[in-house]
Amino acid sequence: MPDSPLSASPYDVLGVPPTASQDELRRAFRRQMRVTHPDAGGSTAAFDAVQRAWSLIGDPQSRARYDGSAAADEQPQVWAPSAPRARQDTRASARSSGHPGGWYRQRYLDEVRAWIGLGDPIPDPYDPALVRRAPWEVRSLLAAAVAEEETARRLGTLGIGFTLWHDVAAGDGKIDHVVLGPTGLWAVQSADWGAPVTARRGDLVGDGIEPGARPVRETVLDARKLGRSAHVRFTAALIVVPDGHADGVEDIGEMRGVVTLLAERSRAVDLLRRGIPGVAIGGTDLFEVRSRLQAAIRFI
Template sequence: MPDSPLSASPYEVLGVRADANLDELRQGYRRALRRAHPDTGGSTAQFDAVQRAWVQVGTPEARAEFDRRGRSASPEPAHETWAPAPPRPRRDSRPLARSYGHPGGLTRQRYLDGIREWVGYGDEIPDPYDPALVRRAPREIRHLLADALAEEATARSLSTLGIAFTVWHDLATDAAGPGLPPKLDHLVLGPTGLFAIQSEDWGGPVRFRRGELIGEALAGERPIRALAARAKSIGRAARVKPTALVVVVPDEFADEPLQVGGSTRGAVIALVRASRLASAVFEGIPGSAQLGGSEVMEVRTRLQQTVRFA
């Protein structure tokens, strides 16, 4: 599977420059192994990442192949996944969740605007998703692409919930955090509750502390606070209350498949791995209120009358 646009390159993992010679690579590899080993304060995940980095650039042949592929951190070019995916034919006849809106649309547009501004308006960009171009871009631009991919992956996962669920994507709100757009990524309604969901990829692990997510990659963001404000904006307009606030991240960035971090204004807050999201919504978040059939219909009607898309 191609990596995230925020993933560290093998050179970054080894702690060397991209133009390091072979001796410098070997020294960096040894130092990185010592730092990453579980017996010296590292972790199995870090140790494995160092080993993968060495496989990718540790020999002249592997390094040449890595550089030829545009400095993608995966052995296969990531372009096909980073670019908008064409519709896939369905392989079964099961009814999907009703879905509205364009998941990842606004975030992709912000990425395209950002990459165009960074390159320069007078220069041609044959392919805005070229791995070599993406890897050179500033982190804040790569973060936009990573988030767009996360939103699209969440939408694919939520579509499998079945006809009892309704999903809205890219909802416009009156609330936004610093540097963040006024939109809620996803809103899901079904018998297990009303879920306000943000799809995120910060390129690093996050965890709960005192009802908020923390982690080095957050750079001061307060995701739960921002999500709560967005959900409140949607709920106030429709006169409904979300039963759960959920942040979904790539599997490797959450210690557990599902973590409950408390509640706010009657809504349970949770951090969920991407692979666990659909089952978490289908089964319900622990401690989150469920909805009766007539209540689901009433809430759906109110939302359909008030939802605006970003």
């Protein structure tokens, strides 16, 4: 699994700037080892992150590889758009339309050009060294695009009983994935805030979520806007985050008649197949909802 564009650099983990001397790096490493050690009240994950950071930049040779173009060996250029993967089985995939991640990728490319300087050449806007240096706001656009693309690949395995629309306009906002199948009509948002999130008071909180932001509420409101224009009603709103950024599947609660949930990416497809107890769409109802959505959906 590739690192997220929002993953902390080894310099961030050690708490030093990229210009730090080797002595400063060594002192920072020893300090962070003491602070994060589980026996001193730290977490295993933080302790492991410190050790990994040191393995990347702890000696001049490793640091030179990380800081230079050869750092791609550690973080392969997996963020660039790639051709669809060949299917490994003969099962029919879900019907799909739209371009997942396309809107965020275009914004990322625009912002990278503005950050580098208009007119200056950018040999590869997805070069890992370039991405690491970019401001958080720029990297977050690429992280959002990658999150959408990864979720879309998973959703494609739902099977022929499901229909998918990606990057759907909903008033002034957008819904990353609209999923229709026997388990209902779902508004699915793919997110990567660069850190774990959890449900609290009907929405999500986490280190990567701006104070006051309400991503669940925004998703529900966007779903209702699309629902009104298509004369359909959404069953649920699902926020999908990278594995390790949520505790499996969490029931956030019901908001304005829409069930809201949070799920790790690897759990999302099973959740959509299994559905919510007592909620289903079938037969002529499913055909009617699909027809209405086909007529109303516009891609962003």
